[in-house]
Amino acid sequence: xxxxxxxxxxxxxxxxxxxxxxxxxxxxxxxxxxxxxxxxxxxxxxxxxxxxxxxxxxxxxxxxxxxxxxxxxxxxxxxxxxxxxxxxxxxxxxxxxxxxxxxxxxxxxxxxxxxxxxxx
Amino acid sequence: xxxxxxxxxxxxxxxxxxxxxxxxxxxxxxxxxxxxxxxxxxxxxxxxxxxxxxxxxxxxxxxxxxxxxxxxxxxxxxxxxxxxxxxxxxxxxxxxxxxxxxxxxxxxxxxxxxxxxxxxxxxxxxxxxxxxxxxxxxxxxxxxxxxxxxxxxxxxxxxxxxxxxxxxxxxxxxxxxxxxxxxxxxxxxxxxxxxxxxxxxxxxxxxxxxxxxxxxxxxxxxxxxxxxxxxxxxxxxxxxxxxxxxxxxxxxxxxxxxxxxxxxxxxxxxxxxxxxxxxxxxxxxxxxxxxxxxxxxxxxxxxxxxxxxxxxxxxxxxxxxxxxxxxxxxxxxxxxxxxxxxxxxxxxxxxxxxxxxxxxxxxxxxxxxxxxxxxxxxxxxxxxxxxxxxxxxxxxxxxxxxxxxxxxxxxxxxxxxxxxxxxxxxxxxxxxxxxxxxxxxxxxxxxxxxxxxxxxxxxxxxxxxxxxxxxxxxxxxxxxxxxxxxxxxxxxxxxxxxxxxxxxxxxxxxxxxxxxxxxxxxxxxxxxxxxxxxxxxxxxxxxxxxxxxxxxxxxxxxxxxxxxxxxxxxxxxxxxxxxxxxxxxxxxxxxxxxxxxxxxxxxxxxxxxxxxxxxxxxxxxxxxxxxxxxxxxxxxxxxxxxxxxxxxxxxxxxxxxxxxxxxxxxxxxxxxx
Numbered sequence: 001x002x003x004x005x006x007x008x009x010x011x012x013x014x015x016x017x018x019x020x021x022x023x024x025x026x027x028x029x030x031x032x033x034x035x036x037x038x039x040x041x042x043x044x045x046x047x048x049x050x051x052x053x054x055x056x057x058x059x060x061x062x063x064x065x066x067x068x069x070x071x072x073x074x075x076x077x078x079x080x081x082x083x084x085x086x087x088x089x090x091x092x093x094x095x096x097x098x099x100x101x102x103x104x105x106x107x108x109x110x111x112x113x114x115x116x117x118x119x120x
Numbered sequence: 121x122x123x124x125x126x127x128x129x130x131x132x133x134x135x136x137x138x139x140x141x142x143x144x145x146x147x148x149x150x151x152x153x154x155x156x157x158x159x160x161x162x163x164x165x166x167x168x169x170x171x172x173x174x175x176x177x178x179x180x181x182x183x184x185x186x187x188x189x190x191x192x193x194x195x196x197x198x199x200x201x202x203x204x205x206x207x208x209x210x211x212x213x214x215x216x217x218x219x220x221x222x223x224x225x226x227x228x229x230x231x232x233x234x235x236x237x238x239x240x241x242x243x244x245x246x247x248x249x250x251x252x253x254x255x256x257x258x259x260x261x262x263x264x265x266x267x268x269x270x271x272x273x274x275x276x277x278x279x280x281x282x283x284x285x286x287x288x289x290x291x292x293x294x295x296x297x298x299x300x301x302x303x304x305x306x307x308x309x310x311x312x313x314x315x316x317x318x319x320x321x322x323x324x325x326x327x328x329x330x331x332x333x334x335x336x337x338x339x340x341x342x343x344x345x346x347x348x349x350x351x352x353x354x355x356x357x358x359x360x361x362x363x364x365x366x367x368x369x370x371x372x373x374x375x376x377x378x379x380x381x382x383x384x385x386x387x388x389x390x391x392x393x394x395x396x397x398x399x400x401x402x403x404x405x406x407x408x409x410x411x412x413x414x415x416x417x418x419x420x421x422x423x424x425x426x427x428x429x430x431x432x433x434x435x436x437x438x439x440x441x442x443x444x445x446x447x448x449x450x451x452x453x454x455x456x457x458x459x460x461x462x463x464x465x466x467x468x469x470x471x472x473x474x475x476x477x478x479x480x481x482x483x484x485x486x487x488x489x490x491x492x493x494x495x496x497x498x499x500x501x502x503x504x505x506x507x508x509x510x511x512x513x514x515x516x517x518x519x520x521x522x523x524x525x526x527x528x529x530x531x532x533x534x535x536x537x538x539x540x541x542x543x544x545x546x547x548x549x550x551x552x553x554x555x556x557x558x559x560x561x562x563x564x565x566x567x568x569x570x571x572x573x574x575x576x577x578x579x580x581x582x583x584x585x586x587x588x589x590x591x592x593x594x595x596x597x598x599x600x601x602x603x604x605x606x607x608x609x610x611x612x613x614x615x616x617x618x619x620x621x622x623x624x625x626x627x628x629x630x631x632x633x634x635x636x637x638x639x640x641x642x643x644x645x646x647x648x649x650x651x652x653x654x655x656x657x658x659x660x661x662x663x664x665x666x667x668x669x670x671x672x673x674x675x676x677x678x679x680x681x682x683x684x685x686x687x688x689x690x691x692x693x694x695x696x697x698x699x700x701x702x703x704x705x706x707x708x709x710x711x712x713x714x715x716x717x718x719x720x721x722x723x724x725x726x727x728x729x730x731x732x733x734x735x736x737x738x739x740x741x742x743x744x745x746x747x748x749x750x751x752x753x754x755x756x757x758x759x760x761x762x763x764x765x766x767x768x769x770x771x772x773x774x775x776x777x778x779x780x781x782x783x784x785x786x787x788x789x790x791x792x793x
Contacts (some may be wrong), residue, residue: 081701082293093323094303100351101300103292106243110292 003119004030006046008039008065009054011092014104018052018081021108022115040068040113043076050119051078052111058105063093070097075120081106131224131416137164138217142487145213149206149490155195155339161209162191163337168216169178173477177223180216190314194357195340196281199243203437207438208243209235210487218786260267272327275361278313280335284345286355287328294352301350302332308343308713309336325414329355336391403554422512425473429660430467431662431757437463442779459610465754471512471659478556478565479507481520485527489552492531499538499549506556511563518636518658519565522629526567526652528555529626532649534571544647546570551649560636562680563658579604599741602642619673626652626682630789636734637678637758637772639789640740655680655738663758665785667751667777668734674783675774676756681736681788685750688731702733702744709735712791713746723748736788743791758785792793
């Protein structure tokens with residue numbers, strides 16, 4: 001059975017791109033979220049194997065969402081998606097419970113490597 | 121900080137760790153278990169170091185530090201385990217144990233460890249030098265990583281293994297990646313330092329490689345594997361740099377001076393500070409597996425006092441029951457029944473709180489057997505079974521010494537040397553087995569070897585010389601043999617070997633076990649080996665007994681040794697070779713009369729009343745004990761009395777019955793079966 005993924009990003013473009021990379025690699029996208037709040041709600045509902053999480057999102061940011069998700073499920077596997085120049089935020093996200101990170105612009109190989117590390 | 125209130129806790133925990141060190145050193149010597157023995161010893165020594173530094177026990181801290189340093193080198197591959205290293209580690213464990221005991225007693229100065237400390241340091245120094253002739257297990261000098269690139273950062277100063285990491289050139293957000301690597305390392309242990317500093321790392325303020333110091337018990341392969349898996353890591357190297365060996369050893373291995381200045385030195389040289397120890401404990405408390413075990417350490421004297429009190433309460437209950445029984449008042453009876461049950465529950469709880477698994481004492485035996493075998497040039501394959509069996513704490517403390525005696529005897533006199541064994545077709549290594557098992561309300565402890573057995577002829581010669589048996593005898597029965605060697609002062613050992621035969625023979629074991637209310641049995645066969653079986657009650661203080669009557673006197677027979685009771689009908693009674701025997705189903709048992717044993721005149725024959733027979737058993741031997749009447753089962757509280765020391769006594773103690781009268785407790789193992 002393929003791993004299930006919840007993609008969280010406020011940009012449709014990014015969700016589509018990440019979705020395509022993962023779908024082609026055999027993952028099953030079970031949900032998408034546009035805000036941190038949605039991410040938390042959908043995580044509780046879908047219990048995916050993996051969450052890709054943008055850092056900057058409306059309503060609730062990615063870091064707070066990681067915190068909430070980890071509080072709900074300490075085993076949650078969250079991969080942060082960050083832009084260049086967000087070092088401090090990524091460190092914060094990792095301290096909040098994220099397992100690894102990828103940096104935009106995405107290269108499919110790097111995204112998949114990071115996903116393997118998080119799932120491994 | 122006043123640490124005296126923690127001394128007891130320190131002692132208890134340190135003892136456990138020393139025991140664990142000895143266990144794993146034996147594993148290490150055996151060469152089994154891969155990396156785990158070194159890691160486990162390292163963990164234990166490291167814990168002792170942290171605790172003793174906090175307590176201000178400078179010598180203990182220094183010793184554990186040196187042992188830890190040595191183990192660190194073993195793990196880094198710069199020190200190869202050989203016989204000398206093993207000896208040094210064993211000696212280190214011994215001196216460490218003595219230093220711990222002395223430190224807590226305030227006598228740390230009495231321990232002289234200078235020689236050992238010097239040896240530990242010298243060994244480490246000699247072995248550190250790169251040896252071209254011995255490439256096996258010696259770390260490859262590494263100033264460059266496997267891909268040929270030079271490391272650019274200095275080795276960080278701190279305790280633990282040096283770990284160097286190189287990230288891929290194109291690593292995005294490499295500061296965050298480095299942070300992730302450090303996080304991963306923290307899952308294996310404590311990161312004591314990084315180069316550059318953590319904040320510089322996070323600020324991308326480094327080229328492509330960085331380094332950290334990691335205090336961990338994880339094997340190197342695991343460290344490398346985990347860190348390489350942190351992403352974008354192209355190279356990981358664990359171990360000191362070859363070029364900086366002298367330099368870094370000065371940091372990791374401070375030449376601590378006089379003992380009283382060692383404490384200050386420790387706090388600046390990578391020893392855990394009190395705050396760090398506190399942090400580690402906090403982490404331990406956060407670990408759910410550790411948190412589930414909630415323990416309160418109680419002074420054993422408190423438990424002893426509780427046991428005494430409950431003993432008195434049990435006696436008082438007996439009296440109350442008999443009074444309530446005579447009054448025949450229903451509400452009183454009802455209340456009495458309830459109180460009686462509660463007292464019973466209370467007694468069970470207190471008794472179970474005193475129970476500890478036998479491994480707490482057994483765990484030091486493998487080391488003891490190893491040392492004894494080594495000093496005698498023998499090979500011994502020693503196994504322990506039933507480690508988890510529980511016994512009353514005081515009982516366990518008392519039984520330790522007799523077991524030590526039996527083990528030493530087995531190694532010294534039982535198991536033959538490798539050549540002698542080979543000559544008789546036995547494997548070179550003798551088998552020695554110590555087992556504990558629960559059997560009804562008793563614990564059976566057995567020491568068994570496959571050696572040459574007890575020399576009957578020698579026992580016979582000695583017994584003749586002492587006038588214990590008739591001079592014309594040419595052989596001994598099993599029973600005679602056992603009775604002879606259990607006599608006080610009877611030893612066949614020609615020379616005092618330092619291992620055993622210091623003038624105390626098996627008789628010492630017999631008398632100790634008897635005084636504990638237990639029984640000993642010995643089975644030995646020439647060339648096949650010897651098995652000593654000790655049967656012990658679960659607790660010293662309270663036991664269930666069968667009360668029996670002879671004339672007006674009441675005697676208590678511990679239920680541990682009672683298998684059943686029968687009536688003495690004429691048709692089960694015979695006389696065989698001038699001795700009275702009892703026919704019990706298919707068995708013929710010797711019949712003993714308690715009346716005769718206690719020196720009362722024979723009873724006139726009364727055809728109206730049948731006498732009762734209590735079938736008693738000691739190990740595999742059984743006998744019928746004739747009494748006038750049986751009163752019933754009761755819990756009795758054992759009170760020691762001096763006459764027990766008398767070899768001729770058939771009693772092991774006395775008790776006070778419910779009606780306030782005393783009763784003697786029969787020592788079944790001393791009956792002339």
